[in-house]
Amino acid sequence: MENFAGLDAGFSDYEKSKIVVLPVPYDATSTWVKGADKGPEALLEASVALEWYDIETKSQVYLQGIHTAASVTEDKSPDLLCNEVENRLLKIISDKKFPVTIGGNHTVSVGAFRAMAKTYEDLTILQLDAHSDLRKFYEGSELNHACVMHRAKDLTQITQVGIRSMSDEETYYYDPHRIFFAHEMQEERSWSKKALKTLSKNVYITIDLDVFDPGIMPSTGTPEPGGLNYYEVLHFLRSVIENRNVVGFDVVELCPNLYNKAPDFMAARLIYQLLTYKFIGVKPA
Numbered sequence: 467m468e469n470f471a472g473l474d475a476g477f478s479d480y481e482k483s484k485i486v487v488l489p490v491p492y493d494a495t496s497t498w499v500k501g502a503d504k505g506p507e508a509l510l511e512a513s514v515a516l517e518w519y520d521i522e523t524k525s526q527v528y529l530q531g532i533h534t535a536a537s538v539t540e541d542k543s544p545d546l547l548c549n550e551v552e553n554r555l556l557k558i559i560s561d562k563k564f565p566v567t568i569g570g571n572h573t574v575s576v577g578a579f580r581a582m583a584k585t586y587e588d589l590t591i592l593q594l595d596a597h598s599d600l601r602k603f604y605e606g607s608e609l610n611h612a613c614v615m616h617r618a619k620d621l622t623q624i625t626q627v628g629i630r631s632m633s634d635e636e637t638y639y640y641d642p643h644r645i646f647f648a649h650e651m652q653e654e655r656s657w658s659k660k661a662l663k664t665l666s667k668n669v670y671i672t673i674d675l676d677v678f679d680p681g682i683m684p685s686t687g688t689p690e691p692g693g694l695n696y697y698e699v700l701h702f703l704r705s706v707i708e709n710r711n712v713v714g715f716d717v718v719e720l721c722p723n724l725y726n727k728a729p730d731f732m733a734a735r736l737i738y739q740l741l742t743y744k745f746i747g748v749k750p751a
Contacts, residue, residue, distance in 0.1 A: 467507050467511075467534065467537060468513065470532050470534045470734075471516050471528055471532060472514035472516075477531050480533045483530070483533035484530040485533065485563065485564045485566065485745075486534075487533070487567075487737075488537075488538065488554055488558065488566065488568070489506035489535070490569050491503040491504065491507065491537055491570055492541060492547055493570065493571055501687070502569060502570055502571040502718070505720030505733075506569065506570060506720075508720060508727075508730040509717075509720055509733045509734050510534065510568075510734075512727060512734045515731060516738055520739070523742050523743070523746055525742060525745075527741045530741075530748065532741070533563075535554070535558075538551055538574075544607060547573065547574065547577070548576045551578060551581075552580040552581045555567070555577065555578055555581035564741075565714040566714065566716070566737060567714075567717075568718070568737070569716065569720070571687065571719055572599060572674055572718045574718060576618075578714065578716055579614075579617065579618050579621055582670045582714060583621040583622050586670075587668070588667045588668055589666060589668045589669070589713075590625055590664070590665045590666045591615075591621075591622060591625075591669075592624075592665060593626045593674070594671070594672070594694075595615075595627075595673075596631055596676040596688070596690035596693060597612070597629065597632065597674070597690070598626060598629050598632040598639075598645070599611065599612055599613065599614045599616070600619075600632065601613045602639075616639060623666065625661060625664045625665060626640065626644065628693065629645055629647050630649065630693070631690050646661050648694070658702045658705060662706060662710075665706065668710070668713050669706060669711065670713055670714055671706070671712060671715035671716075671740075672718070673699075673716065674719045675717065675718070675720055676689055676690055677694055678693045679691070682695065684723070685720055685726065685730065686719050686721050687721045688719075703740060703743070704743045707743045715740060717733055717736060717737055
């Protein structure tokens with residue numbers, strides 16, 4: 467796989483980099499459109515076209531060093547997959563590096579949740595997603611991508627943003643004070659301030675790309691109409707990063723289309739922009 471942003475060894479060496487990107491090409495628990503295992507490779511390939519200079523902040527986050535780690539290739543079972551992601555991230559965190567995980571379907575995030583919960587107290591997992599993912603079990607597994615936020619709730623508190631699809635079963639598990647439904651967000655413009663108030667000191671962000679409207683992000687395994695727009699998400703997440711200690715994030719569920727590369731690039735640009743916000747004012751490596 468390509469190095470994120472096409473960085474050469476001078477800005478992607480592990481020891482010198484403050485940021486580590488961990489690709490997890492996993493698709494075994496996907497339940498509709500297959501192909502999320504191709505997501506990390508497509509995202510990294512598209513990231514080579516990124517401009518390193520950010521107009522909004524007048525900064526270049528690549529100077530912090532961004533290392534692209536070897537992919538997690540475990541696929542024998544979701545349990546083993548999540549254990550491997552957890553162990554890899556615990557090592558990255560112990561080495562004082564900021565972790566970014568790219569999927570793969572949403573199951574890969576469970577390993578990240580476990581690593582963060584073991585490392586940080588006063589933690590909120592902030593989910594941006596079309597689906598609530600609160601099923602206790604799905605298709606015989608508690609580690610199906612439809613169950614990831616139930617697993618998150620087992621570990622710590624959660625806040626859910628952009629939700630517009632859920633089963634009847636899931637209505638028993640969500641907290642009405644910590645979930646922000648997409649249709650209500652269109653009417654209530656102060657939703658972002660309310661969502662911010664639900665977050666604790668430390669925040670881990672998990673982004674399922676189907677949170678975006680499928681008009682701009684069609685390349686997902688389970689697209690849902692009525693999603694958020696790009697700047698709506700960026701403005702909210704910049705506020706989160708500026709007001710809380712964001713300890714890592716993941717971007718999952720990119721299901722690339724051979725004939726439309728724009729979603730792949732959008733996912734890469736999203737990662738670079740969030741890293742830019744996180745490292746504003748930090749002295750380069």
